[in-house]
Amino acid sequence: MKYYPSGRNSRRSRGGSRYRGDRRPGGSRAGVRTPAKKTFWQRVVALFSNGKTASRPTESTGNGSPQVRPARKPESIEVTTPRLYVGNLSFEATESDLFELFNGVGQVQNAEVVSYKHNQRSKGFAFVQMLTVDEAKRAVKELHDKEFLGRKLVVSGAKSSEHHSRD
Numbered sequence: 001m002k003y004y005p006s007g008r009n010s011r012r013s014r015g016g017s018r019y020r021g022d023r024r025p026g027g028s029r030a031g032v033r034t035p036a037k038k039t040f041w042q043r044v045v046a047l048f049s050n051g052k053t054a055s056r057p058t059e060s061t062g063n064g065s066p067q068v069r070p071a072r073k074p075e076s077i078e079v080t081t082p083r084l085y086v087g088n089l090s091f092e093a094t095e096s097d098l099f100e101l102f103n104g105v106g107q108v109q110n111a112e113v114v115s116y117k118h119n120q121r122s123k124g125f126a127f128v129q130m131l132t133v134d135e136a137k138r139a140v141k142e143l144h145d146k147e148f149l150g151r152k153l154v155v156s157g158a159k160s161s162e163h164h165s166r167d
Helices: 040-048 095-103 135-141 163-167
Strands: 058-060 067-068 083-087 109-113 122-130 155-156
Touching: 067 155, 083 135, 095 109, 095 135, 122 135, 135 155
Parallel strands: none
Antiparallel strands: 058 067, 083 122, 083 155, 109 122
8 A cells, every 4th residue: 555645745746846837936947047027117218219229139248248249241142053042032922923023134944932841931032043144143133132022132142052061
């Protein structure tokens, strides 16, 4: 016959803490630092300061003072193949939209919008295969920074497999 203790200790799981969620009396988990939650007034100030303080990502320098990370410019890849990268693409853009847009510059072989597997939503970039390298260079010259469906496109040469292995 097994002995079952009575009282509060009987509800405790094996190896667990008596505090709910394994929390310690100080309000934090052992060895885990949680970021300080912004106060109501800090959120109001961030809202009215055009988001300058809240929207910029920061990195810690180790001495406690955060540094603002500079905005990343898209990497310009030289066009050496007919395959092009199209970035900053509207999420509503379809492959036929891209086909029509790039067909105005040269002959398009293929247009592929990259999307998430689980919900088929666009990731905001695509690849377009032109017929020749010259047409691809012309497409970059004419369509880079052009507004398309409400966003300025980033058009450059696509990285080849050698770029991927090096990065």
